[in-house]
Amino acid sequence: MKKIIALLLSCIMLFQLTVSSTAAYNAPKLEKEEWDMYYESLVDKNTLPALNVGANQTQVSLCWHCDKDKAEAKVEVSTNSDMSDAKTFTGEITVSENDTQVVCRVTVTGLEEKTVYYYRWYTENGWSEAEKYETKSFSDHKAMVVGDIQIAEDWRTDDEVNQDEIGFNWNNVLSTALTNSPDIAYLVSPGDNTSTGSTQQEWQTLLMPKALRELPMALAIGNHDKKGMMYNYYTNMPNEYYGRFFSGLDRDFWFRYGDVLYLFYDSTSGNAPDHKAMTREAIKQNPDAKWRIGVVHHGIYGAGDCIGDAETEILLSTIFAPIFESFDLDLVITGHTHSQGRSHFMENRKVVGTAESGKTYTNPKGIVYLNSNSVCERPTNESYEAEHLAYSFLENDTTTYSTLEFKGDQLILETRRGDNGELLDSLTIERTEEHNENSFGNVMKRAGYTVIEALGFIYTMVDNLVRKFS
Numbered sequence: 491m492k493k494i495i496a497l498l499l500s501c502i503m504l505f506q507l508t509v510s511s512t513a514a515y516n517a518p519k520l521e522k523e524e525w526d527m528y529y530e531s532l533v534d535k536n537t538l539p540a541l542n543v544g545a546n547q548t549q550v551s552l553c554w555h556c557d558k559d560k561a562e563a564k565v566e567v568s569t570n571s572d573m574s575d576a577k578t579f580t581g582e583i584t585v586s587e588n589d590t591q592v593v594c595r596v597t598v599t600g601l602e603e604k605t606v607y608y609y610r611w612y613t614e615n616g617w618s619e620a621e622k623y624e625t626k627s628f629s630d631h632k633a634m635v636v637g638d639i640q641i642a643e644d645w646r647t648d649d650e651v652n653q654d655e656i657g658f659n660w661n662n663v664l665s666t667a668l669t670n671s672p673d674i675a676y677l678v679s680p681g682d683n684t685s686t687g688s689t690q691q692e693w694q695t696l697l698m699p700k701a702l703r704e705l706p707m708a709l710a711i712g713n714h715d716k717k718g719m720m721y722n723y724y725t726n727m728p729n730e731y732y733g734r735f736f737s738g739l740d741r742d743f744w745f746r747y748g749d750v751l752y753l754f755y756d757s758t759s760g761n762a763p764d765h766k767a768m769t770r771e772a773i774k775q776n777p778d779a780k781w782r783i784g785v786v787h788h789g790i791y792g793a794g795d796c797i798g799d800a801e802t803e804i805l806l807s808t809i810f811a812p813i814f815e816s817f818d819l820d821l822v823i824t825g826h827t828h829s830q831g832r833s834h835f836m837e838n839r840k841v842v843g844t845a846e847s848g849k850t851y852t853n854p855k856g857i858v859y860l861n862s863n864s865v866c867e868r869p870t871n872e873s874y875e876a877e878h879l880a881y882s883f884l885e886n887d888t889t890t891y892s893t894l895e896f897k898g899d900q901l902i903l904e905t906r907r908g909d910n911g912e913l914l915d916s917l918t919i920e921r922t923e924e925h926n927e928n929s930f931g932n933v934m935k936r937a938g939y940t941v942i943e944a945l946g947f948i949y950t951m952v953d954n955l956v957r958k959f960s
């Protein structure tokens with residue numbers, strides 16, 4: 491009997507160890523004074539690494555600035571905290587936005603799921619301290635969504651917020667999300683990562699939270715990022731797609747994690763032919779992906795001041811919605827309006843199915859648009875009414891974040907307060923059918939899109955000329 495009890499106890503302990511095997515992120519919530527000290531110690535340096543998602547779940551990428559005379563684009567990865575038996579990955583060195591530094595980019599490959607790794611990158615002072623990175627499940631998993639982080643340089647100090655305060659909010663919303671959900675595998679942002687897009691300090695502040703050494707990010711380009719070229723020097727996104735007509739900062743990109751294909755669109759570009767071509771190429775390479783998620787900065791069918799706005803409601807929905815619909819996307823993540831909200835199921839500019847909070851919908855027709863709140867300043871409470879809106883959060887003095895959980899046939903979308911994690915909105919989409927981008931209706935929709943491609947091509951050529959001579 492004693493042996494049986496001992497065996498049972500051992501099994502229970504083993505089960506508990508397995509259940510709690512997802513280690514906590516190092517994501518401390520800081521008081522403002524603590525953050526201020528941390529911020530001041532780092533803000534004038536320019537060497538923090540960005541950890542970005544890789545082309546698939548077995549990869550992550552790094553990007554960091556380094557003294558141009560001492561730079562070596564190399565990263566060591568080990569399963570031992572003392573970095574013994576480390577494997578070395580090398581990458582490329584390119585010019586930076588300043589005269590004294592270069593940009594190092596390295597992609598780490600061959601990662602295995604649910605494994606604790608340690609990594610370090612080569613700095614101007616030799617190897618960095620080792621950082622921990624734990625891979626999560628490569629099948630069922632969870633992603634975090636936060637948009638309009640929009641770190642703003644200090645010329646806005648006379649305004650409501652400044653760079654230091656936005657960094658403080660950014661650190662704490664990450665802390666809330668990662669403490670509540672330590673199983674989050676990566677972060678998706680629909681862009682406006684910075685405000686002016688033209689200072690290194692904005693990116694230094696964005697990269698400050700300690701959690702970002704462990705949390706790979708996928709960052710879309712927003713209209714504020716496009717005010718400058720800094721995004722170019724501080725990111726290392728996978729499968730960047732420049733197509734035939736993109737120029738300057740403009741580009742799309744895509745990546746695959748488990749059963750999910752993410753398609754990131756640069757909505758500051760009206761380059762319809764290349765947006766469509768990128769979608770076709772990514773789907774062609776990932777025909778088996780169960781979920782197709784679009785990420786685009788502007789708030790098409792979002793909450794806030796995109797409602798009734800000609801740019802988003804007419805121009806951008808004309809360019810992007812036919813691509814999303816004819817390639818049978820499941821969900822589109824947007825931002826820009828600094829207002830948390832979510833649409834019903836949309837198609838052809840109409841609500842084709844209600845998407846009530848807390849409910850599950852199986853093989854729904856149409857696409858849900860999730861509009862993320864901002865981390866930087868948020869407009870005061872306003873009630874936005876629009877037929878397309880299923881949910882909107884009006885207490886905009888509070889940050890929010892969303893999670894996407896992929897579990898079997900289900901995509902579970904949740905939105906929570908960024909200060910205490912309280913659940914605000916949820917929706918479950920169940921997909922048991924194949925994607926239908928080759929249906930007669932979708933093929934015809936893409937045939938009709940040729941006119942928009944032609945107009946988008948003309949727009950892109952004019953836009954490129956204007957930028958060349960301005």
Ligand SMILES: [Fe+2]
Nearest residue numbers: 682712713826
């Ligand atoms: Fe924006």
